[in-house]
Amino acid sequence: xxxxxxxxxxxxxxxxxxxxxxxxxxxxxxxxxxxxxxxxxxxxxxxxxxxxxxxxxxxxxxxxxxxxxxxxxxxxxxxxxxxxxxxxxxxxxxxxxxxxxxxxxxxxxxxxxxxxxxxxxxxxxxxxxxxxxxxxxxxxxxxxxxxxxxxxxxxxxxxxxxxxxxxxxxxxxxxxxxxxxxxxxxxxxxxxxxxxxxxxxxxxxxxxxxxxxxxxxxxxxxxxxxxxxxxxxxxxxxxxxxxxxxxxxxxxxxxxxxxxxxxxxxxxxxxxxxxxxxxxxxxxxxxxxxxxxxxxxxxx
Amino acid sequence: xxxxxxxxxxxxxxxxxxxxxxxxxxxxxxxxxxxxxxxxxxxxxxxxxxxxxxxxxxxxxxxxxxxxxxxxxxxxxxxxxxxxxxxxxxxxxxxxxxxxxxxxxxxxxxxxxxxxxxxxxxxxxxxxxxxxxxxxxxxxxxxxxxxxxxxxxxxxxxxxxxxxxxxxxxxxxxxxxxxxxxxxxxxxxxxxxxxxxxxxxxxxxxxxxxxxxxxxxxxxxxxxxxxxxxxxxxxxxxxxxxxxxxxxxxxxxxxxxxxxxxxxxxxxxxxxx
Numbered sequence: 001x002x003x004x005x006x007x008x009x010x011x012x013x014x015x016x017x018x019x020x021x022x023x024x025x026x027x028x029x030x031x032x033x034x035x036x037x038x039x040x041x042x043x044x045x046x047x048x049x050x051x052x053x054x055x056x057x058x059x060x061x062x063x064x065x066x067x068x069x070x071x072x073x074x075x076x077x078x079x080x081x082x083x084x085x086x087x088x089x090x091x092x093x094x095x096x097x098x099x100x101x102x103x104x105x106x107x108x109x110x111x112x113x114x115x116x117x118x119x120x121x122x123x124x125x126x127x128x129x130x131x132x133x134x135x136x137x138x139x140x141x142x143x144x145x146x147x148x149x150x151x152x153x154x155x156x157x158x159x160x161x162x163x164x165x166x167x168x169x170x171x172x173x174x175x176x177x178x179x180x181x182x183x184x185x186x187x188x189x190x191x192x193x194x195x196x197x198x199x200x201x202x203x204x205x206x207x208x209x210x211x212x213x214x215x216x217x218x219x220x221x222x223x224x225x226x227x228x229x230x231x232x233x234x235x236x237x238x239x240x241x242x243x244x245x246x247x248x249x250x251x252x253x254x255x256x257x258x259x260x261x262x263x264x265x266x267x268x269x270x271x272x273x274x275x276x277x278x279x280x281x282x283x284x285x286x287x288x289x290x291x292x293x294x295x296x297x298x299x300x
Numbered sequence: 301x302x303x304x305x306x307x308x309x310x311x312x313x314x315x316x317x318x319x320x321x322x323x324x325x326x327x328x329x330x331x332x333x334x335x336x337x338x339x340x341x342x343x344x345x346x347x348x349x350x351x352x353x354x355x356x357x358x359x360x361x362x363x364x365x366x367x368x369x370x371x372x373x374x375x376x377x378x379x380x381x382x383x384x385x386x387x388x389x390x391x392x393x394x395x396x397x398x399x400x401x402x403x404x405x406x407x408x409x410x411x412x413x414x415x416x417x418x419x420x421x422x423x424x425x426x427x428x429x430x431x432x433x434x435x436x437x438x439x440x441x442x443x444x445x446x447x448x449x450x451x452x453x454x455x456x457x458x459x460x461x462x463x464x465x466x467x468x469x470x471x472x473x474x475x476x477x478x479x480x481x482x483x484x485x486x487x488x489x490x491x492x493x494x495x496x497x498x499x500x501x502x503x504x505x506x507x508x509x510x511x512x513x514x515x516x517x518x519x520x521x522x523x524x525x526x527x528x529x530x531x532x533x534x535x536x537x538x539x540x541x542x543x544x545x546x547x548x549x550x551x552x553x554x555x556x557x558x559x560x561x562x563x564x565x566x567x568x569x570x571x572x573x
Contacts, residue, residue: 051399053396073402082393084394087392100310
């Protein structure tokens with residue numbers, strides 16, 4: 001099967017600095033893949049290598065099974081590191097110039113302007129656009145080819161909250177329509193809301209990959225009960241000793257949250273005063289920082 | 301490549317700076333080739349180019365007069381155009397925007413080279429047209445007969461002018477690729493064309509033999525020699541018959557191809573930031 005994106009051992013060195021190190025990245029057809037990492041982690045360099053703007057020092061890139069060369073970007077749309085257009089042209093004229101390269105017609109230009117909600121201002125000069133409008137024009141340009149794979153680098157940069165929500169909706173809609181989307185971001189909430197799978201990169205290395213739920217780790221329950229020692233002992237009897245930890249004056253239980261009612265009944269039945277019993281979910285932000293910290297430490 | 305060429309033509313035609321450069325080219329050509337010399341003839345004043353005789357401004361000298369500016373000052377404007385067309389993509393960061401649409405670097409570059417070649421031809425045509433009008437006006441004002449050059453001479457002149465103009469535009473293009481910018485290539489290109497070339501010709505070449513010999517292989521003196529071979533006035537800066545017209549044509553063409561090829565090789569090899 002020709003995967004939309006597949007890299008093996010992708011590496012980019014700038015002199016003594018290794019920006020991307022031995023990166024294996026796979027994006028499956030139809031998924032929205034979040035490429036997550038702090039600033040300077042190597043996200044944009046990786047995306048530039050995917051698109052042939054930067055040559056890898058080592059490793060291979062395949063988009064839909066094609067190696068670098070003419071025609072490799074057929075069916076691929078991209079917005080890399082912010083929008084860049086000709087300032088003396090209007091938004092519509094900019095897209096028409098770009099459409100010359102792809103053979104897209106005026107209808108397609110009108111359609112993508114409409115898709116990003118820029119049709120009303122398409123005749124204005126690009127220099128007069130706000131940052132958010134420029135960003136939307138960048139996405140419109142990425143959609144010109146009606147891509148099967150869309151690569152978006154920090155697509156919500158410069159957008160206001162409403163614009164960010166619109167962008168998420170657009171990404172979801174494209175994903176639902178069968179378009180594969182690779183979106184890089186350092187905004188966890190953004191990735192969490194739209195992505196099927198996430199890869200976390202730190203210091204140029206992939207430090208984790210999986211669904212958001214997988215990255216969060218197993219769900220569990222948080223229990224506050226008195227007396228704590230007796231509650232811990234009873235809980236260990238009920239769910240197993242290795243699934244109970246005492247944390248911050250309470251208990252963390254590595255069990256499915258839907259067992260809360262049964263557990264509550266058992267604990268109360270044992271004469272314990274249950275003050276709080278609620279699902280425990282790891283904060284994605286904490287997961288992210290843990291992964292990045294671990295990845296950074298590994299590289300160091 | 302035809303798609304890239306079309307895109308580049310649209311960008312060039314819609315760019316105000318391109319029209320401004322054309323206007324400056326025509327104004328300079330008109331002022332220094334006809335207006336000042338004619339003012340000198342009419343007023344009997346002394347000064348650079350005012351010693352030209354009236355016959356030198358009449359239509360039968362159109363070819364030489366139109367080519368006279370290309371070795372230096374009109375060439376400098378073509379160099380700026382070449383820098384703008386290629387360097388603008390670096391300045392605005394639009395290389396990535398264009399290349400992510402799918403064309404290869406060489407396809408885009410070839411489109412730019414072709415667009416510059418067409419623009420250079422348009423500039424040369426415009427210079428000839430403005431010169432033709434100015435010379436007819438002068439002939440009419442001075443009650444002189446209007447005699448045009450032979451069609452073959454006109455064609456040769458336009459061809460030579462296109463060769464020189466395109467060569468300078470390619471120098472601008474290669475400087476833009478090499479330096480990945482606009483301001484620095486323009487600055488360095490102009491320093492070379494307006495200062496270094498003149499210093500070499502006026503100061504170094506008369507004193508040092510090898511400089512005089514090397515001059516014969518440089519683009520500026522060969523462009524000047526080509527213009528001189530086709531009748532450009534010898535008192536125009538940069539115009540001198542240092543080599544024959546045949547050799548000058550070959551050398552200018554070689555520089556044109558060389559500049560374009562070096563630009564292509566650099567663009568293909570380097571990362572796009």
